[in-house]
Amino acid sequence: LSESFLKCSDHDVNSVRKIYSLLNEIGTIKIFETKNVKQTEVERKIVSVFNPIRFVAYGFKLIHFGNLLSNISDTSEQRNKIQDVEDLKQYKEYLRGSFTNLAPSYYVSRNENHLFAQDELYGQGTYIEAGEIDSVSSQATSFAKEIEKVTNDYVRVYPYAADCLDVLFLYVTNLEFVKKSVEQILKNDSLKKLNITIHSPARAAMLYDEINQWIQSQEEYINAVDSFGEFPRLEINVLPFSDPKTLEEKLDTSMLDFDLAVFIDYFGQNDNLKIPHQFYSESYKECELTDKNWVFYENREFKAVKEGTRLINYVSPNQPKIMQQFYNMQAILKDGLVIEPNKIGLLKGRLSVTRTETNTLYKLAHEKFNWVVTYDRFMDPLLMKQVAEGSNIIRYHVNRLGKEEIKVLVSSSDSIRRSSKVDMEVNYYRDRLHSRLKDQLKVSNIDIQQVNKALKVVKEL
Numbered sequence: 291l292s293e294s295f296l297k298c299s300d301h302d303v304n305s306v307r308k309i310y311s312l313l314n315e316i317g318t319i320k321i322f323e324t325k326n327v328k329q330t331e332v333e334r335k336i337v338s339v340f341n342p343i344r345f346v347a348y349g350f351k352l353i354h355f356g357n358l359l360s361n362i363s364d365t366s367e368q369r370n371k372i373q374d375v376e377d378l379k380q381y382k383e384y385l386r387g388s389f390t391n392l393a394p395s396y397y398v399s400r401n402e403n404h405l406f407a408q409d410e411l412y413g414q415g416t417y418i419e420a421g422e423i424d425s426v427s428s429q430a431t432s433f434a435k436e437i438e439k440v441t442n443d444y445v446r447v448y449p450y451a452a453d454c455l456d457v458l459f460l461y462v463t464n465l466e467f468v469k470k471s472v473e474q475i476l477k478n479d480s481l482k483k484l485n486i487t488i489h490s491p492a493r494a495a496m497l498y499d500e501i502n503q504w505i506q507s508q509e510e511y512i513n514a515v516d517s518f519g520e521f522p523r524l525e526i527n528v529l530p531f532s533d534p535k536t537l538e539e540k541l542d543t544s545m546l547d548f549d550l551a552v553f554i555d556y557f558g559q560n561d562n563l564k565i566p567h568q569f570y571s572e573s574y575k576e577c578e579l580t581d582k583n584w585v586f587y588e589n590r591e592f593k594a595v596k597e598g599t600r601l602i603n604y605v606s607p608n609q610p611k612i613m614q615q616f617y618n619m620q621a622i623l624k625d626g627l628v629i630e631p632n633k634i635g636l637l638k639g640r641l642s643v644t645r646t647e648t649n650t651l652y653k654l655a656h657e658k659f660n661w662v663v664t665y666d667r668f669m670d671p672l673l674m675k676q677v678a679e680g681s682n683i684i685r686y687h688v689n690r691l692g693k694e695e696i697k698v699l700v701s702s703s704d705s706i707r708r709s710s711k712v713d714m715e716v717n718y719y720r721d722r723l724h725s726r727l728k729d730q731l732k733v734s735n736i737d738i739q740q741v742n743k744a745l746k747v748v749k750e751l
Contacts (some may be wrong), residue, residue, distance in 0.1 A: 339413030
């Protein structure tokens with residue numbers, strides 16, 4: 291029925307905008323939220339299973355789920371296939387994730403916004419403007435475990451850091467990432483003190499109140515840990531909103547040492563980089579509704595356009611006829627494009643490293659901090675090298691959370707390679723002791739020769 295309704299939707303732009311676009315509104319609820327900081331409206335769309343397109347996609351989700359159960363319970367070969375799975379927990383997470391990205395991947399609203407799928411429950415999906423999707427809370431636990439691994443490795447390389455580890459979290463929108471990271475890091479009993487600094491251009495005031503309430507309930511972190519009863523094990527600072535040009539000055543005054551800088555969802559945050567989107571006309575290949583690939587497409591795959599630029603593909607060009615008509619309708623609604631019958635108009639994100647504000651901060655982090663941790667869906671070693679020239683990759687791996695792939699990249703700059711050379715003590719330990727003495731004596735500068743003398747005394751202890 292929906293396919294028949296959309297049959298003529300690719301001929302007349304005016305008809306699409308006035309009549310056929312109603313298909314986007316059936317069985318949906320629109321919510322407009324006002325952002326306190328910028329006083330701008332954010333559109334959110336709840337799409338129920340009674341929306342025709344959503345209903346078709348959910349129906350085939352149930353069919354594929356039934357096929358999965360049938361395959362798992364198949365004993366025709368005298369052996370249950372599930373017995374060959376080594377890690378059942380990980381396999382279960384993979385299966386759960388493989389059914390989460392239910393079509394359609396996006397809508398175009400009447401306000402011509404791009405609304406992307408955020409979550410799904412029993413066929414009902416929530417769609418929101420791309421730049422407004424905060425870091426997902428469900429990822430916080432996995433993120434914290436990655437940070438725990440990095441900090442443990444860091445303390446092994448720089449053992450003096452165990453006395454006081456300084457960590458900067460940048461572009462924080464969800465405080466669960468920080469709280470769970472603190473809990474994981476402080477499991478290391480050899481770590482005497484942890485200083486956390488939080489950077490959040492959009493939500494600094496709100497995060498400050500929230501973190502204060504949380505830390506007051508964590509007695510084991512705020513109790514004194516030294517013999518004089520003066521220093522708590524955990525201190526957290528929230529940087530007030532500031533221009534990127536003055537951020538370095540604020541970091542210098544709020545941090546003693548520059549151990550780790552952590553970028554959370556580098557390309558995904560609204561206040562970080564808004565990914566520009568554009569419709570592209572591609573060759574269309576029809577597939578059957580029973581084909582699994584169109585329903586659960588491995589989205590966000592990359593296609594290199596030129597140096598420093600990537601295209602994010604949200605939808606496969608292989609679609610059933612009804613979905614070709616649907617996605618072509620979205621292209622017509624947004625750009626007024628008339629798509630040829632053998633083509634499909636697909637929305638793609640465009641990642642580019644030419645943007646300045648956040649890239650400047652990324653370079654600054656590599657210049658000031660020993661290690662930089664990037665936890666992001668899109669960042670890869672090539673992009674990192676293009677953003678922060680002269681940087682070195684310490685570790686890189688892909689963490690699969692269900693169907694979503696998160697890239698974890700640990701890097702440093704050429705100027706901060708202090709872990710294996712003779713000048714390790716002269717550079718690293720001297721700088722660290724220099725910062726400590728200035729802080730304790732409440733002075734702005736100390737003769738470096740005096741610091742060298744103090745370093746010799748410390749080494750002899």
